Amino acid sequence: MGRADKSVPGCFGYPLSIFFIVINEFCERFSYYGMRAVLVLYFKYFLRWDDNLSTVVYHTFVAICYLTPILGAIIADSWLGKFKTIIYLSIVYAVGQVVMSVSAINDLTDGNRDGVPDTIPLHVALSMIGLVLIALGTGGIKPCVAAFGGDQFDESQDKQRSRFFSIFYLSINAGSLLSTIITPILRGQMCGIHTQQKCYPLAFGVPAALMVVALVVFIAGSGMYSKVSPQGNIIVKVIKCISFAIKNRYRNRSKSIPKREHWMDWANEKYDELLIAQIKMVLKVLFLYIPLPMFWALFDQQGSRWTLQADTMNGNFGAIQIQPDQMQTVNPILILVLVPVVDIIVYPLIKKCKLNFTPLRKITVGMFLAAMAFVVAAIVQREIDPTLPKFPKINEVQVKVINLGTENLNVSYKENLNLPSETLSSYKASAYMDLPVDSTIYFTYGNISQGFPFEGFSGETRYTYxxxxxxxxxxxxxxxxxxxxxxxxxxxxxxxxxxxxxTVMVDNENVTDILPFSFSNYTMLKLGVKTIKGITESGKNCSVQSMEFGFGSSYTIIIKECSSSMSIDYIEDIKANTVHMALQIPQYFLITCGEVVFSVTGLEFSYSQAPSNMKSVLQAGWLLTVAVGNIIVLIVAGASGLSEQWAEYLLFAALLVAVCIIFGIMAYFYTYIDPAEIEAQFDSDGKKKKEKEIEAMGLDISDGPQSQTKM
Structure with missing residues (x-):
């Protein structure tokens, strides 16, 4: 099928079809970034994975999302075309989002009462299926949607096409910004059938609904689209040509054949000279890409390590309370501000100072800024660490004791533990004590003593007696x-x-009926002062104003008396977060500045240095650097063996600085080219023109790059 009839409806000089594409992209990016914003906390708090496993799965998912664009490009260009590829893979995408939403429903089975999933393997299996489908969908359509939008313009609409890509980029950031604000709010709601829990089904369900909307909107514009038939995938052709050159060179390594100027020249026997020259240009740029994944290794930790860092910080900003995953909104907000500031103010000022701030120098600066962001993150982590509680290790438990008796209580342990005994007065609590899971604890009132072995205690767990x-x-x-x-x-x-x-109520919400000498279940309270009310079995009413709760604390409250007023004591189990989330803003600012001069410049550089028919090849290569960057996170975090998070941040910063230096050296020896000039040296059959013809065109006939601008 060729291009559709050009007499399609228009609006303000633009094909009406592009508005369907822009709305589709907004909804799809809302769906992706909204789901991704809460993903690492879903792993940690719903599936009960530790920080390391949550980080590993998160970055594996992101890596797959940036590996699959190559698959999507091959399917679109070689088989289905962009339109059908977007439709079919969007269906896969939407199904994946629905599966993720279903996986987060705690009441899939009989429904328990503690907010922990009943059948963890079922939830994990559904989550992994959902993530794989999402990765196939979002990655598969990534190289198709923007290019399909460009196909809607004819040759006379270059200006409109350029503005379309700006609007397209804006829709991506708008979807990202709104979703990273909204989905954490949805996650914070309480929902459930048998038990109330954080509403991950809603946090995943709304992005799923937006993906369905994206699909419906895209299909609605079907009759207006210009659809280009598959022309054969250039990526496949490039791979075949490179493969043939390597095999041909290997086959002839022992023969007395003259050496060729470039190893790609071994493909001359089968492929035309123009294609080989174009591949040489592409390989030159791809060689520069080798150090770039290290930038993405740091950048994408905003959604994993930095979100987990924010989870241990105080998000009270006075009038509003920021959730840990909402801190990710700082990045798109700063992007929308910094991109025009850098383009309109910073770059012109640098130019006025007569500094040659070339694209590769910009990329180098961007990498350095990202490294500095992680140095700042390490400093912030050093502030956080002293405020964090120490939890028990594997095969250990932590036990605290509260004396509710009227006499002093002596607490001691098995003789072979070599732990000192402790005496607690009435209504006093001990600190948490680290003990083996097979311990025995002894309680003594005067001459009455009794031992209690730890029966049913699990390692890495805290208990209160x-x-x-x-x-x-x-x-x-x-x-x-x-x-x-x-x-x-x-x-x-x-x-x-x-x-x-x-019966205890907090701010008129029922907690539970608590039997004498027993515990209630946990209830989660927001920060601030609360009204605690009680109604006894005999009908007595009492109330008291609570202490002012902070951000992320845990208390055991002893109800001592209920008459005209309630008498209570507080036992602090976990201190409130004291380091403020605002301290993360400098690291977000630095890494966003790095993104502006790295990512935007990198795309522009790739486009300018790519042959006319191989823009998609370098786009695929650029996206591949993001995937490799996320794989680097898995390797470095797993191989480093660092127990301190601040040390891991410094390790990543040091690695990026080292890579930055290597890239700077590589960039110094890179010479910019003009692909159009090189392509003009070949005729329509892909053969190089004679020297006289090239000279008549006023072109440099040397085989080297055309422009001599360094770095």
């Missing part, structure tokens, strides 16, 4: 949370030390 005396030792235990509360909430658990059952 409450103990009282009534002519004997009574003790019961309950499991405490063993991680920071999610998104700055405060985890509160009540202990009823009355002689009767009490």
């Amino acid at each position: 409450i103990v009282r005396n009534d002519n004997r030792v009574e003790a019961i235990w309950d499991e405490d949370i063993s991680r920071k509360p999610e998104q700055g909430n405060n985890a509160i658990k009540f202990i009823n030390n009355l002689q009767e059952t009490i």
Whole structure:
């Protein structure tokens, strides 16, 4: 099928069809970035993975998203065409988003009451299926949508086509910005059938709905599109040509055949000279791409390590409360501000200072700025680390004891543990003690003593014993949370030390009925002062104003009395986050500045140095650097063995500085070319013109690059 009839509807000089494409791109980017914004916290808090596993799976997913564009380009150019490829892979994409939403439903089975998924393998399996489908969909359509938009313009609409790409880029950033604000809010809602939990189904469901909208909008414009038939994929042709050159050179290595100027010249027997010359140009640029993945290794950690870092910080900005995954919005906001500032103010000022700020120098500066961002992240992490609680290691538990008796309580342990005993007065709590999972703890009131072995205790877990005396030792235990509360909430658990059952409410929301000498379940509270009310079994009403809760703390609250007022004591289990999220803004600013001068310049450089028919090859190569960058994160984080996060940040910064130096040296020896001039030296059959013809055209006939601008 060739191009559609040119008499398609128009609006303000633009084909009406492009508005469907722009809306489609906005919805698709909303879907992708919205899902990705909450992904690492979904792994950590819903699937209960640790930080390292969450980071590994996150970057594996992003890497696949940037590997699949090559597959999408091959399918579109060689088989289905861009239109059908976008349709079919968008369906795969939407199905993947729906599967992700379903995977986050806690009540898939019988539904438990603690907010932890009932059947973890089922949730993990559905999540992985959903992510694979999303990666195939988003990556597959990535090289098609923008190019399909360009196909809608005819040769006389160069100005409109250029503006379309600006609008297209704006729609990407708008979708990214809105989604990274909205989906964390949706995630923060409480939902569920059997139990209330953070609403990941909604956080994934809305992006799924937007992907369906994107598909419907794109199909709605079908009758207006100009559709170009598949012409054969240049990427496949390039790969075949390179493969033939390598094989031919290998086959003739022992024969007395004269050496050829370039190893690609070994493809002369089968492929025309123009194609070989074009591939040489592409390989020259691709060689420069080798160090670039290290930039993306740092850049894409905004959605993993930096989000996990924000999860341990205070997001209270006064009038608003920022969630950890919402900090990612700083990047698109700064992009929208910095791109015009850099283009309109910074670059002209540099030019006025008569500094030759070439594209490769810009890319080098961008890499250096990203490295500095990670130095700042390391400094921030050093501020955070002293404020974090120490949780138990594998095969260890942490146990604290609260004395609810009227006499002093002596706490001791098995003799072979060599741990000192401790005496607690009434209503006092011990600190958490690190103990082996097979320990025994002894409680003594005066002459009455009893031992309690740790039966049913799991490693890497915290527990609380409450103990009282009534002519004997009574003790019961309950499991405490063993991680920071999610998104700055405060985890509160009540202990009823009355002689009767009490119903507790916080800000008029029912907590639970708490039996005498027992624990309530955890309830999550936002920051601020709360009103705690109680109604006893005998009908007594009491209330008290709570302390001011911070951001990300955990308390055990002992109810001591309920008469006209409520008497309570607080036991702090996890301190509130004290380091403010605003401290992350400098690192976001630095890495966004790096992105502006690295990413935008890199795309422009790739386009200007690519032959006319191989722009897509270099686009695929550029996207491949993003994929490799995410793979580097997995390798470095796994191989470094660093236990301190700040040290890992410095390691990544040091690696990028080293790579930056290497790239700077490579860039110094690179000479810019004009692909059009080189292509003009060949005739329509792909053969090089005679020297006299080339000289008549006023072109440089040397085989080297045409322009001598360095770096």
